[in-house]
Amino acid sequence: MASNPNTYRNQPDERGHFGDYGGRYVAETLMPLILDLEREYRAAQADPEFQREFDDLLEHYVGRPSPLYFAERLTEALGGAQVWFKRDELNHTGAHKINNCIGQILLARRMGKTRIIAETGAGQHGVATATVCARFGLPCVIYMGAEDVKRQSPNVFRMKLLGAEVVPVTSGGATLKDAMNEGLRDWVANVHDTFYIIGTAAGPHPYPELVRDFQSVIGREARQQMQDRIGRLPDLLVAAIGGGSNALGLFHPFLDDPEVKMLGVEAAGHGLDGDEHAASLLGGVPGVLHGNKTYLLQDEDGQITEGHSISAGLDYPGIGPEHAWLKEMERVEYTAVTDEEALEAFQLLCRTEGIIPALEPSHAIAAVAKIAKDMPKDSVILANLCGRGDKDIFTVAERLGVEM
Amino acid sequence: MSAESRLSNAFSKPHPALVCFVTAGDGDTAANLDALVEGGADVIELGMPFTDPMADGPAIQAANLRSLGAGTTTADVLRIARKFRERHPEVPLVLMGYANPMIRRGPEWFANAAKEAGADGVICVDIPPEEDDALGPALRERSIAPIRLATPTTDAKRLPQVLEGSSGFLYYVAVAGITGMQQAAIESIEANVSRIKQSTDIPVAVGFGVRTPEQAAEIAEVADGVVVGSALVELVGEHGEKAPEKLREYTASLAKAVHSAAKASA
Numbered sequence: 085m086a087s088n089p090n091t092y093r094n095q096p097d098e099r100g101h102f103g104d105y106g107g108r109y110v111a112e113t114l115m116p117l118i119l120d121l122e123r124e125y126r127a128a129q130a131d132p133e134f135q136r137e138f139d140d141l142l143e144h145y146v147g148r149p150s151p152l153y154f155a156e157r158l159t160e161a162l163g164g165a166q167v168w169f170k171r172d173e174l175n176h177t178g179a180h181k182i183n184n185c186i187g188q189i190l191l192a193r194r195m196g197k198t199r200i201i202a203e204t205g206a207g208q209h210g211v212a213t214a215t216v217c218a219r220f221g222l223p224c225v226i227y228m229g230a231e232d233v234k235r236q237s238p239n240v241f242r243m244k245l246l247g248a249e250v251v252p253v254t255s256g257g258a259t260l261k262d263a264m265n266e267g268l269r270d271w272v273a274n275v276h277d278t279f280y281i282i283g284t285a286a287g288p289h290p291y292p293e294l295v296r297d298f299q300s301v302i303g304r305e306a307r308q309q310m311q312d313r314i315g316r317l318p319d320l321l322v323a324a325i326g327g328g329s330n331a332l333g334l335f336h337p338f339l340d341d342p343e344v345k346m347l348g349v350e351a352a353g354h355g356l357d358g359d360e361h362a363a364s365l366l367g368g369v370p371g372v373l374h375g376n377k378t379y380l381l382q383d384e385d386g387q388i389t390e391g392h393s394i395s396a397g398l399d400y401p402g403i404g405p406e407h408a409w410l411k412e413m414e415r416v417e418y419t420a421v422t423d424e425e426a427l428e429a430f431q432l433l434c435r436t437e438g439i440i441p442a443l444e445p446s447h448a449i450a451a452v453a454k455i456a457k458d459m460p461k462d463s464v465i466l467a468n469l470c471g472r473g474d475k476d477i478f479t480v481a482e483r484l485g486v487e488m
Numbered sequence: 489m490s491a492e493s494r495l496s497n498a499f500s501k502p503h504p505a506l507v508c509f510v511t512a513g514d515g516d517t518a519a520n521l522d523a524l525v526e527g528g529a530d531v532i533e534l535g536m537p538f539t540d541p542m543a544d545g546p547a548i549q550a551a552n553l554r555s556l557g558a559g560t561t562t563a564d565v566l567r568i569a570r571k572f573r574e575r576h577p578e579v580p581l582v583l584m585g586y587a588n589p590m591i592r593r594g595p596e597w598f599a600n601a602a603k604e605a606g607a608d609g610v611i612c613v614d615i616p617p618e619e620d621d622a623l624g625p626a627l628r629e630r631s632i633a634p635i636r637l638a639t640p641t642t643d644a645k646r647l648p649q650v651l652e653g654s655s656g657f658l659y660y661v662a663v664a665g666i667t668g669m670q671q672a673a674i675e676s677i678e679a680n681v682s683r684i685k686q687s688t689d690i691p692v693a694v695g696f697g698v699r700t701p702e703q704a705a706e707i708a709e710v711a712d713g714v715v716v717g718s719a720l721v722e723l724v725g726e727h728g729e730k731a732p733e734k735l736r737e738y739t740a741s742l743a744k745a746v747h748s749a750a751k752a753s754a
């Protein structure tokens with residue numbers, strides 16, 4: 085079914101559809117709001133002042149551009165392709181999530197909204213949202229599954245330090261999808277003053293598009309940096325996928341470079357053959373949730389099933405709709421990595437490079453470790469190191485049987 | 489009787505219509521539905537349980553989870569509807585729920601199954617007019633009414649789009665918010681309903697936040713129908729096996745209030 089379009093970079097269509105996927109599956113109460121948001125986003129895109137303010141904050145507040153780093157000892161250890169990292173873990177707040185939050189809070193300000201809400205799983209998006217709210221003096225409510233509040237207590241405390249109110253969500257399975265339901269419920273009840281900062285490239289149109297655009301700074305920088313450093317583009321891009329925002333941010337600027345292959349890495353949890361994974365593309369089927377049509381973990385009646393991953397940031401039963409489309413177009417390849425493999429990769433990077441990665445990009449690193457050795461030594465892999473692992477040391481200690 | 493005539497009959501009675509909602513598979517649904525009819529409900533809304541009821545407040549969320557926890561499947565929901573239709577050939581029945589369970593096996597499959605189960609209309613919370621293709625054409629082809637929602641945020645510019653292709657009745661959501669929470673001011677309901685009625689001939693029923701006979705009576709003065717959900721679902725949650733008796737009583741008090749209101753759309 086993969087036809088070959090002239091460009092992979094002009095999605096979505098004017099109705100927010102990426103092929104069959106995406107769209108605006110929301111309650112009528114929210115429809116006028118997301119139409120408003122789309123109008124305002126178009127205006128912002130055409131406004132050089134908006135772009136200037138975004139770039140300025142990314143440079144001086146977030147610390148961009150993030151470095152492009154050749155991982156020499158990891159490359160040696162793997163014994164194949166050169167492995168390079170885009171170091172978004174060095175951003176302020178420790179992950180790529182802040183790129184998107186800066187963009188969305190500037191939009192919120194343009195729209196005159198005075199209250200910010202967000203959902204969070206691992207807490208990284210919650211921390212990034214609380215951060216930009218503190219920076220701009222706006223009140224902030226973060227919805228977080230009660231289970232995740234327990235799993236990610238350091239991030240809960242960070243959000244509180246930053247002045248956010250953290251609301252534990254006990255409905256459903258009390259994880260990320262339930263936090264997103266609660267965010268949507270808050271939003272319909274507070275449509276006039278509230279802006280919902282969605283944390284990944286999913287949700288109703290225009291969120292998947294605007295989150296991708298704000299995150300695309302990753303790929304734009306990386307493309308330029310690769311040219312500057314080695315005079316060519318990488319052969320393969322690799323990124324972990326929860327909802328898909330760091331992956332799209334890296335991939336999107338390269339989509340029309342046919343020589344660049346791409347690999348998205350989902351969380352296989354305890355393995356794709358059972359129920360305990362979070363691989364929506366590889367183990368799910370299309371359906372509608374949280375405002376968009378995309379691949380979902382669900383049963384034969386369309387009831388959503390809980391994902392599982394050692395990484396709370398990948399533990400979501402859906403995926404951004406653009407990935408669903410890129411999979412069907414066969415432009416991006418997708419694979420999955422288990423908890424065990426991610427844990428090994430986590431330790432491998434610690435010891436070879438002196439970098440403690442988050443468990444999310446540890447999935448990408450595990451995929452790199454599997455394929456690098458079979459690639460020629462002059463080939464180049466660029467992986468997105470989208471978060472640092474400080475938040476995960478307790479989880480890892482527990483899995484390694486270490487008492488802290 | 490055809491789907492269209494059951495719904496239009498319900499709204500052509502000499503009094504406004506009482507529309508009652510319960511969640512399928514929560515308690516003894518057949519007995520609960522019979523109690524609603526005996527109490528005087530003019531239209532039945534049968535909720536299809538979903539794991540992620542984003543537009544619902546705590547009461548209906550809990551009902552969804554109770555139902556799914558008891559193992560309710562889509563086949564069970566359809567069976568409940570079909571049996572209801574056999575027992576009550578004249579009472580309109582509307583299926584209400586979220587897109588994913590409805591379109592899981594494709595819109596054609598669902599529309600056929602709903603038709604076969606005797607449903608007269610379908611309310612899908614998260615399919616706005618913009619995504620009508622996902623289900624609307626399949627329903628219309630089988631003369632099942634796609635019942636849309638209008639809300640306080642549906643402005644004059646948008647209203648025609650909401651009305652286009654909807655039938656049966658229009659469900660006016662009185663508050664910008666989720667089910668079962670606060671009630672809107674009657675003045676704002678009246679103004680919005682009369683605005684909507686200037687643009688359409690299909691009946692307008694008002695719901696979200698309507699709990700008591702007093703509130704229902706007030707709304708019945710200005711609309712063609714009143715929808716009550718959370719208050720009934722709470723009775724099911726509280727009284728379990730004994731819910732039918734409580735539902736019958738409470739529905740009777742609501743029906744008395746609604747049916748004695750002056751007909752607004754005369």
Ligand SMILES: Cc1ncc(COP(=O)(O)O)c(C=O)c1O
Nearest residue numbers: 208326327328329330397444471
């Ligand atoms: C460091 C990190 N990477 C990845 C993700 C997954 O999100 P996405 O797929 O949108 O990049 C998260 C989510 O919390 C995260 O914190």
